[in-house]
Amino acid sequence: MAEVKTERLDGYRRLIDIARDLASTLDLDILLSRIVHAATEISGAEAASILLFDDTSRQLYFQVATNMDESTRRGIMVPLEGSIAGWIVNNRQTVRIANVHDDPRFFSNVEETTGFSTESILGIPLVTKNKIVGVLEALNKPKGKFTDTDESMLLVLGAQAAVAIENARLFQQSDLISEFVHELRTPLSSLSTATYLLLRPEMAHEQRNQIINNIHSETMRLNALASSFLDLARLESGRVQFRKMRFSIADLFYECKDILSAKAMESNIQVRVESPEDVPLLNADRDKIKQVVLNLLSNAIKYNRPNGTVILRADVTENEIVLFIQDTGLGIPEESQPHLFEKFFRVREHESRAAGTGLGLSICKQIIHGHGGRVEVKSKVGVGTVFSVFLPNNNKSQPHVEPAKK
Ligand SMILES: Nc1ncnc2c1ncn2[C@@H]1O[C@H](COP(=O)(O)OP(=O)(O)O)[C@@H](O)[C@H]1O
Ligand SMILES: [Mg+2]
Structure with a gap:
């Protein structure tokens, strides 16, 4: 029995x-x-x-x-x-x-x-x-x-x-809406099955708690999904206005490090800021660039190994200011790299390691492209990953160079 x-x-x-x-x-x-x-x-x-x-x-x-x-x-x-x-x-x-x-x-x-x-x-x-x-x-x-x-x-x-x-x-009919609905259904079907189980009289106390925890984490994920989706939908529609201002990248890095310090501490991950003094102020939408850095930094922490390191670094080239977010983590398999910036894409092997929506990098790409920049990734499985964000350096007055004559 x-x-x-x-x-x-x-x-x-x-x-x-x-x-x-x-x-x-x-x-x-x-x-x-x-x-x-x-x-x-x-x-x-x-x-x-x-x-x-x-x-x-x-x-x-x-x-x-x-x-x-x-x-x-x-x-x-x-x-x-x-x-x-x-x-x-x-x-x-x-x-x-x-x-x-x-x-x-x-x-x-x-x-x-x-x-x-x-x-x-x-x-x-x-x-x-x-x-x-x-x-x-x-x-x-x-x-x-x-x-x-x-x-x-x-x-x-x-x-x-x-x-x-x-x-x-x-x-x-693949469009953003049906992709989103699909993503909603994953947590929703877990929730509906979980509530169905809670209604079973034979469920033991301990099992109930387990199911309630499950409901809690799925609800959190739904919440994250909803706000990320809205961000992305707005960015994709081109309705977002970037409010540019000049700001220090080093300050922004320290601010982001602070925000995620508890997360980093959980896995004993050290976050270091290494910005040379001579990197000029960035002229961009500070809130949006902060969103990019937070997304990349949170990935670098999430997909790291215990006791790993993350380095936030900035550099300047002739026409660009470059932000580097480098980690000592899991790395990204080569065959996954071309898909990283696709909506809802997550590396299969990483899904069980950390919760996520697969929208973070799509949002980053939209913001960076919206600023006239680009983003690149270099990664090696088991060694780590570095994301490089190239943004135009608008500090210099436009050089008045004649176009080369052919
Ligand atoms: N620093 C990183 N190291 C290893 N894998 C990463 C890193 N950043 C992103 N990824 C992979 O790219 C996927 C997409 O990232 P993202 O769009 O931010 O989604 P999420 O963080 O919600 O999973 C992640 O699920 C992960 O598999
Ligand atoms: Mg992410």
Whole structure:
């Protein structure tokens, strides 16, 4: 009895992980394959499949199955009338059958095509925003029948899956809004699964606390996401006015170091400011450049190693003032470097190390470009990273040099 309970709890906990996992991809194929594997895992079924519903042709077609390869599956259509999946779509209800061969709704064509013999089925409709997306079926429970618990867990998975599928389709229209919505759904699906779990009476005190902590951190992330997104949307729309003034870079560096000193101390990271005296005042929007330095410095701290170092340095060239933010951290794999400044991009290996939104560097780039500057990165895995911010040196009066004659 107690064992059954723990097993169920493990299953529910697994659902939280799965929900996060589902919300973290926009690739429809990857997503669907994750869903069917999760479905077999939580229901203990031999196989699982997803049929997607095509609104226009009003037909169901096999999209993915754990027990068929792509070439077998491709093109298998299932009619709305005379199939179990069709019945699920029409009635928007769950179906649980011990032996499909005794059921008049069973569509035997699939079995003939694939050679897979089905006995028991647990099928649920995938519905989001009152719209039916498809059907998720778990097939063949090796020992006995599908249970009430199997059904309720599959329903939770189905709810997450429907949202994720719809979302992946939405993303095909890829714009800032749909990217943002997708990012919102990761923390939101964690939150909704967490609250669902809190409502379970069998949840132990300790587990409740764990879930509440989870809710707290996801809420913080949502908050950060919302403000970063607004910043970025404003910058991208070109509505942001830069208010330029002359200021000392060294002072700005010390100010940023102070703001993040608690964060640096947590991992025992030393932040050093090394600005030569002769770097001239920068003529730029101080608040915005401060946002850039804070973003780069917080990354340098976040993706550092314990007892690491960060150096803030400035230099001047003929036409530019350059800010360097250098760390002794994890480094960035070469194949990730071209994507660093893309919205929502995060290095996969870093995701578990620190919380983030993947918007910081996009915001930096917008601000720097808005000032007529550019940003470069040099990095080596396991050694460290240096971000260089080049800003025009507006101190000199414009040189009146004749353009070179050709
Ligand atoms: N100094 C750094 N060292 C290693 N990786 C970094 C560094 N700065 C940024 N990155 C990588 O670039 C990604 C994007 O950075 P950013 O846009 O600031 O997002 P976030 O900080 O929210 O993760 C980070 O997730 C991280 O993987
Ligand atoms: Mg960042």
